[in-house]
Structures are given as structure tokens and as C-alpha cells.
Amino acid sequence: MTETAVIGAGPAGCAAAITLARAGRQVTLIDRCASAPESVCGEFLSEDAVSLLRGLGLTPLSLGAVRLHGLRVAAGARVAAASLPFAAYGLPRQRLDAALRDLAISCGVKLIAGVTVQGADPAPEGWSLRGTPVRARHAVLATGKHAFRGQPRASRSRAVGLKLHLEELHLAPEIALLRFQGGYAGLQPGPDGRANLCLALTGPVPSGTEGLLERVRGGSALAGRLLAEARPAWTRPLAVAGLPFGFVHCGTGDLYRVGDQLSVIPSLAGDGIAMALASGIAAAESIVLGRNAAEFHRAWGRRIAPQMQLAMAGAWLFRSMPAVFMAALGSAAFRGLMRATRLSGQSAARADAVSLSRAGLSGALGASGFYGPIRGTAPDPPRPPGRARP
Numbered sequence: 001m002t003e004t005a006v007i008g009a010g011p012a013g014c015a016a017a018i019t020l021a022r023a024g025r026q027v028t029l030i031d032r033c034a035s036a037p038e039s040v041c042g043e044f045l046s047e048d049a050v051s052l053l054r055g056l057g058l059t060p061l062s063l064g065a066v067r068l069h070g071l072r073v074a075a076g077a078r079v080a081a082a083s084l085p086f087a088a089y090g091l092p093r094q095r096l097d098a099a100l101r102d103l104a105i106s107c108g109v110k111l112i113a114g115v116t117v118q119g120a121d122p123a124p125e126g127w128s129l130r131g132t133p134v135r136a137r138h139a140v141l142a143t144g145k146h147a148f149r150g151q152p153r154a155s156r157s158r159a160v161g162l163k164l165h166l167e168e169l170h171l172a173p174e175i176a177l178l179r180f181q182g183g184y185a186g187l188q189p190g191p192d193g194r195a196n197l198c199l200a201l202t203g204p205v206p207s208g209t210e211g212l213l214e215r216v217r218g219g220s221a222l223a224g225r226l227l228a229e230a231r232p233a234w235t236r237p238l239a240v241a242g243l244p245f246g247f248v249h250c251g252t253g254d255l256y257r258v259g260d261q262l263s264v265i266p267s268l269a270g271d272g273i274a275m276a277l278a279s280g281i282a283a284a285e286s287i288v289l290g291r292n293a294a295e296f297h298r299a300w301g302r303r304i305a306p307q308m309q310l311a312m313a314g315a316w317l318f319r320s321m322p323a324v325f326m327a328a329l330g331s332a333a334f335r336g337l338m339r340a341t342r343l344s345g346q347s348a349a350r351a352d353a354v355s356l357s358r359a360g361l362s363g364a365l366g367a368s369g370f371y372g373p374i375r376g377t378a379p380d381p382p383r384p385p386g387r388a389r390p
Contacts, residue, residue: 002028002110004287005129005136007117010039010093011273012259013142014100015280018056021107023288028134029104034114036097040145040161040240042186042198042267043093044068044175047086048274048343052281056103063099064191065089070174073329074222075322081174082330085338088175088270090188090196092165096273119149120255127255138287140256142280145240145264151255153264159183159243161267162199164209165233169195169226176226177268179322180219184268187216187226194233200243200267212237246312248301252294256283262297263304266315269341275304278343304343311341 004020006013009031017029045053045060053060061067068088072081105111118131126137130149141148145161171189178185183201190196199216206215209232217224248263259276279300286296314337318325328334 001125001135001137002026003136004028004138004140005030005127005134006140006142007120007129007148008142008144008259008261009033009036009101009104009111009113010097010142010144010259010276011100012144012262012276012280013140014097014104015052015056015277016140016142016256016258016284017104017109017280018100018107019281019284020287021104021109023284025288027104027108028110028112028136029101030112030115030117030129030132030134032114032116036094036101038092038094038163038165038238039097040163040198040238041093042188042270042272043090043190043196044186044188044270044273045089045091046271046274046342047088048271049277050087050089052274052277056100056277058099058103060089060091063091063095065091066173066189066191068173068175068188070172071177071329072174072222073177073179073318073322073326074220075179075326076219077221078323078326079220079222080326080329082334084175085335086342090190092190092194092196095191117148120151122254138256139254140258140280140283140287141261142258144260144276145243148261151257151261153244153247153249153261158202159200159245160202160205161240161243162201162205162212162237163239164197164212164237165190166195166197166227167231167233168193169230171195171226175270176222177318178216178220178223178226179318180216180223182215184318185216185219185223186267186270187223195230197227197230198267200245205239209234209237245315246308248304248308249297250301251297254293256286256293256296258283262300263308265304265308265341266311268315268318269307269311271307271311271342274343307341307343310337314341 003026006017006029017027020027117129121128127139176187182203185199206212245266258279
């Protein structure tokens with residue numbers, strides 16, 4: 001029996017596994033893909049994500065990330081522009097996930113790749129993972145946007161996410177947020193002359209890569225210009241249905257949810273990867289401190305409630321009244337809103353504490369800033385370990 005099994009080797013799962021392993025815990029990381037895949041993702045690394053990655057031991061620039069400086073928003077003939085109030089980068093998910101997998105292995109995590117966990121059943125001493133021989137005292141659910149049998153996410157959302165890489169599309173170092181009928185898209189440069197186009201939409205899904213590009217081009221003059229010569233790098237886009245934007249898990253149970261299995265922020269906010277990393281680290285801290293999953297879920301919900309509400313309001317405003325959204329772009333109030341939709345707390349402080357986890361158990365506690373201030377006062381004292389190994 002392993003101490004903790006982490007189901008899913010994306011940013012959230014790897015962050016949990018790395019933090020636990022550096023705290024001296026035995027961890028098995030399981031993923032259905034034999035190697036790190038591409039996945040539907042805007043590929044935007046906010047300042048929070050960058051700080052957390054650095055704390056874990058990864059530097060985005062060393063992985064080939066592209067620095068992003070500005071934001072342009074377009075709807076119809078209107079275009080508005082602003083500089084980003086924080087450092088941000090673009091990095092393909094496949095490259096990021098592969099680096100996180102390698103880092104987890106180097107920390108002593110056992111990786112089982114190419115195996116699908118078909119469910120998690122409570123057992124006398126923890127969990128039994130269906131479809132695998134793995135038995136664990138704790139289980140962390142980190143399957144991202146994909147549903148996991150027996151662990152539904154309550155949502156009435158009909159949103160669909162689509163992603164397409166484009167070749168030889170040399171863009172300015174900025175994000176283009178493009179409104180079109182039924183949704184919006186984010187377009188940003190990536191390494192090696194490629195670009196990432198990621199859509200969130202409702203209603204009919206466009207057919208094929210050309211249908212997708214035509215849908216986005218038709219939404220604004222800017223999109224028409226930027227995508228005029230776009231060449232798809234793939235034969236068809238990646239897709240995921242039923243995106244539950246605004247979802248926050250409030251259920252009980254002993255299985256720790258992280259990443260998109262715990263909460264799903266609108267893609268427009270650009271903080272999804274940061275939330276995945278932070279939730280994985282925070283779940284690992286909960287396990288080390290002996291806090292149960294229900295307590296962890298409640299604390300996470302309280303932490304992100306203001307951020308989630310603002311992000312949902314911003315996404316609604318852009319979909320419903322893009323002219324109002326664009327008129328505010330560049331104002332002090334809008335810059336404040338952009339910062340408010342980041343994870344709460346000081347990114348640098350969190351990153352400093354995360355890096356301490358390399359020293360062992362004591363450094364791992366408080367790494368995400370989840371259980372209280374990181375600087376000036378100590379984190380909450382550990383509770384009785386319960387199922388966690390002392």
C-alpha cells in the first residue's frame with residue numbers, strides 16, 4: 001500500500017505529488033496517458049503560476065516560454081488595448097506537463113503512466129483504485145476537465161472548450177481576447193513560431209479547423225486580420241464539453257479534489273494553471289497536517305470565493321456587453337480587477353515558502369499560504385494526524 005495515490009499527472013496532480021514527496025511521503029502518480037499530452041488550455045501563465053512553478057523548481061523561460069506584455073480585446077469593429085499589470089508567459093501545456101512529470105520522478109514519486117483509473121472505492125485503510133493494483137491511504141483526484149466515475153461535478157453549464165495550435169503565426173507578445181457569436185477566444189504566441197487559439201463557446205460547435213477559424217474571424221475585424229493566414233498545426237482541434245465555469249466543489253468525502261475537479265474559473269481570467277498548482281500544493285499540505293478532505297474543500301471554497309465571483313462577473317460582462325468591458329480596459333479600476341482575479345495573497349511569499357519544501361516536512365507546511373500567513377507568523381499547528389502517517 002502506498003501512502004498517497006494521485007490520479008492525474010497535470011499541473012495540479014504533479015504539484016501535489018512533488019510537495020508530498022519532498023515532505024518525505026510515499027506517493028504514486030497515475031495518468032491515463034503514456035506521455036504528457038496536449039490538453040484544452042489557454043496556456044497562459046499568470047504571475048501566480050510563474051511564482052508557484054519557480055517555487056517547485058521550474059523556470060518558464062528555461063522551458064521556452066514566451067513573455068507576454070499586453071492585452072488586446074476585440075468585438076466587431078472595436079479594439080481596445082492595455083498593458084498587463086503583471087509578468088505573464090505563454091507555454092504549451094504538453095511542454096509544461098512533461099517537465100512537471102520529470103520533476104515529480106526526480107523527487108521520488110512513482111509514476112504509472114498509460115493506465116486508466118476506472119474508479120476509487122473506499123477500503124478499510126484508505127482507497128482501492130479500480131483498474132489498477134494500487135491501494136492507498138489517501139487519494140487525490142486531479143483528472144482536470146475530464147469526468148471521473150463516481151465523482152460528478154454538479155453543473156448546468158453547456159460550455160465547450162476548443163483548442164488549436166497554429167503554425168508560423170508570428171504575433172506581438174500579447175494576448176488577443178476575441179469576441180465572436182456564442183463565445184470568445186484567446187489567441188497568444190508560443191515558442192517556435194506557433195500560436196495557441198483556445199475557445200469557450202455555447203451553442204453549435206464549428207466543424208473542423210477551418211470552421212473554427214471562420215467562427216473566430218467572423219467575430220471581429222482584428223480576428224480577421226490576425227488569423228487571415230493562419231495554418232492549423234493539427235488536423236482537428238482538441239475539444240472538451242460541459243465546462244462547469246464557476247464550479248466549486250463543496251461536497252464531503254475523503255477523496256481530495258484538486259485543479260478543475262475542485263474549482264473551474266472562467267478561462268477569460270487566465271488563472272487556471274495557477275489555481276491548479278496552488279490547489280495541488282494545498283491538498284498536499286492538508287494531508288501532511290492531518291486535515292481531512294472535507295475540511296480542505298471548505299477552506300479552498302472560502303479562499304477563492306471573491307476571485308471566482310469577480311471572474312464570473314467579468315466573463316458575463318464581456319459576453320453580454322463587450323463595449324462596456326472594452327471601455328473600461330486600461331483604467332485603474334480594470335487593472336485592479338485584473339489583479340483581483342489572481343489568487344489571493346502575495347505570489348512571491350507563496351513561492352518562497354514552496355521552495356522551502358525541498359528541505360523536508362517542516363518546509364512543506366504553509367507552502368501555499370493556504371492555512372495562514374507565511375511571513376511573520378507560523379502556520380497553524382498540525383492537528384492529530386488521523387489517517388496521515390506521522
